[in-house]
Amino acid sequence: DAGxxxxxxxxxxxMGQEVTLRCKPISGxxxxxxxxxxxxxxxxxxxxxxxxxxxxxxxxxxDRFSAKMPNASFSTLKIQPSEPRDSAVYFCASRLAGVExxxxxxxxxxxxT
Amino acid sequence: xxSVAQPExxxxxxxxxxxxxxxxxSVSGNPYLFWYVQYPNRxxxxxxxxxxxxxxxxxxxxFEAEFNKSQTSFHLKKPSALVSxxxxxxxxxxxxxxxxxxxxxxxxxxxxx
Numbered sequence: 513d514a515g516x517x518x519x520x521x522x523x524x525x526x527m528g529q530e531v532t533l534r535c536k537p538i539s540g541x542x543x544x545x546x547x548x549x550x551x552x553x554x555x556x557x558x559x560x561x562x563x564x565x566x567x568x569x570x571x572x573x574x575d576r577f578s579a580k581m582p583n584a585s586f587s588t589l590k591i592q593p594s595e596p597r598d599s600a601v602y603f604c605a606s607r608l609a610g611v612e613x614x615x616x617x618x619x620x621x622x623x624x625t
Numbered sequence: 626x627x628s629v630a631q632p633e634x635x636x637x638x639x640x641x642x643x644x645x646x647x648x649x650x651s652v653s654g655n656p657y658l659f660w661y662v663q664y665p666n667r668x669x670x671x672x673x674x675x676x677x678x679x680x681x682x683x684x685x686x687x688f689e690a691e692f693n694k695s696q697t698s699f700h701l702k703k704p705s706a707l708v709s710x711x712x713x714x715x716x717x718x719x720x721x722x723x724x725x726x727x728x729x730x731x732x733x734x735x736x737x738x
Contacts, residue, residue, distance in 0.1 A: 516668070543724070554730040555669075555715065568725065603668055612657060612676065612719070614726065616668030 516617035518604050524623045530592040533620045536585055537606030545614065546579055546589050547603040555603075561587065562609075594624045627652045627720045631729035638706045639737050646701040646732050648716030658699040659717040659726065660690055669715060675699060686710070706736045 517536040525531055537544050546558040559569040564581045572579070576595070581587040591598055601621050605614040629650045638644045650656055657676050661669040673684025680692045690701045701714060713733050717726040 545725070555728040557725055557727075560725060562724070605668075612659070612674055613671040614669075616661075616670070618666075618668050 516604055516606055516615055518602075518617035518620050520620060521618060522621050522623075524625065525594055526625055527595055528593045529624075530590065531594045531598075531622060531624075533589040533602050533604075533622070535587045535589070535604030535617060537587070537604070538615055539585065540608065541606035541615075542609040543607045543614075544581060544587050545605040545607075546587070547605065549601045549603060549619070550599075558589070591622075594622075596624045598622060599624050627656075627718050627723060627727045629716050629718045629727055629729040631714075631716055631732045633732050634730075635733045635735065637735050637737065640708050641705050644701075644703050644706045644710070644734065644736070646714050646716075646734060648699045648701065648729060649697050650699060650716070650718040651697065652718055652720040654721050656699075657719040657721070658690070658692060659719075660684065660688070660699075660701050661715045661717060661728075663713040663715065663731070665712075672701070672714075706734075708736050708738055710734060711736045 519534045545560040547555050549555045558571045559579045561581045579589045601619045603616050603619045605616045607614045659674045660672040662672050663669045673682050675682045675692045683689045688703050692699050713731045715731045716729040719726050
């Protein structure tokens with residue numbers, strides 16, 4: 513198994529531009545999580561899905577952030593418009609129902625100038 | 626509500642010496658406790674978990690952790706540190722009835738040769 517796949521690995525964009533981060537979870541996993549990691553705030557949960565349905569998006573910082581999971585093998589996190597304070601590493605993780613361990617992707621390092 | 630604290634930003638230890646990385650938690654009800662490790666430019670990797678049973682849990686790479694209910698702690702330990710253990714370590718907690726993990730801010734472990 514290839515593990516959780518995220519793309520792109522690095523993204524540099526200008527303030528005001530739209531950014532789309534992509535995630536492919538491990539096949540068969542029921543849960544998908546989006547996290548953001550910064551030095552100041554550590555690792556924060558943004559949103560999670562169960563069977564492609566968003567369950568809790570209370571961690572999404574504001575309306576500029578949106579996430580979708582159109583099918584079991586693909587999810588996106590979109591920021592529109594992006595701001596410099598969105599600069600962070602964004603991780604996607606997945607797990608199987610009934611199994612506690614989450615499996616993390618390698619992350620996308622986002623820099624907004 | 627659930628929270629976890631890692632009181633040390635950094636732990637320094639010499640190779641061959643025992644190491645301890647501290648974690649305390651706060652939850653309502655029984656806790657599910659986890660340790661993850663993050664190497665530079667990588668996603669988090671699962672190390673070990675406590676769900677129920679024996680208070681001493683053994684995990685990957687020779688690490689172990691001891692669950693102490695009275696002190697609400699779950700410290701990570703290893704009898705003999707390796708330089709390759711140098712990484713960022715995260716403690717996480719999930720209360721029964723929750724689906725999401727709350728992570729601590731992380732502790733950087735530096736093992737010197």
